[in-house]
Amino acid sequence: MDSSKVSPATLADPIDTLLSAHGLRRTAAARLVLGLLLAHPDTSYTHAQLLATLQDDAHPALDRVTLYRLIDRLTQVGLLLCRVDVERVRRYQAMPSSVYAIPHFECQSCHRDSPLSGALESSADDLERAAQTALETLKALGYQGLSVDFAVRGVCVDCASGAPGHA
Known part of the structure; x- marks a missing residue:
C-alpha cells in the first residue's frame, strides 16, 4: 500500500x-x-x-x-x-485552547455580545499575561477548573445613537 x-x-x-x-x-x-x-x-x-x-x-x-x-x-x-x-x-x-481570556462587550440595552479582541489588539498581550498569571496563581493555591471572563458592560454605539431596530 x-x-x-x-x-x-x-x-x-x-x-x-x-x-x-x-x-x-x-x-x-x-x-x-x-x-x-x-x-x-x-x-x-x-x-x-x-x-x-x-x-x-x-x-x-x-x-x-x-x-x-x-x-x-x-x-x-x-x-x-x-x-x-x-x-x-x-x-x-x-x-x-490558546486563549486565557476572551475580552467582550455586553450591551445593557440590546444584550448583544461583541468580541473585543480587535479593539484591544494593542493590549492583547498584556491581557493574556495578566489572565495567565492569575490562573497560574490560583491553580498553585489548589483552585481547579479555572477560566477568566473579561467583560466590559455598557451601551453599544447603535443603541446610544438610537439606530433603528435598537432600544
Whole structure:
C-alpha cells in the first residue's frame, strides 16, 4: 500500500480528538454541539439559541435536558466558555485552547455580545499575561477548573445613537 495516500477514514476527526483528549464520550450529540460552537468561535449562544439552532438545521432531535448536561460537561473540561450576562443569562462559546481570556462587550440595552479582541489588539498581550498569571496563581493555591471572563458592560454605539431596530 502506498503510504503517501491516506484515506479520509484514517484521519482522526478533530472534534473526536478534542472530546477524547478531555475524557468525554464521542457521542453524536457531543460532536454536533462542539462542532457548531467551533464553527462559530466568535458567537455566544444561550441554551435556548443552541437548541433552536440545532433543531433548525434538521439535525437529529436533541432534548433540552441532554443539551444542558452536555454544555455543562463541555464547560467543565474547558472546551466551552460560559459567561453570565447582565440579565443573568448564561451564554456559551467555544474556548480556543490558546486563549486565557476572551475580552467582550455586553450591551445593557440590546444584550448583544461583541468580541473585543480587535479593539484591544494593542493590549492583547498584556491581557493574556495578566489572565495567565492569575490562573497560574490560583491553580498553585489548589483552585481547579479555572477560566477568566473579561467583560466590559455598557451601551453599544447603535443603541446610544438610537439606530433603528435598537432600544
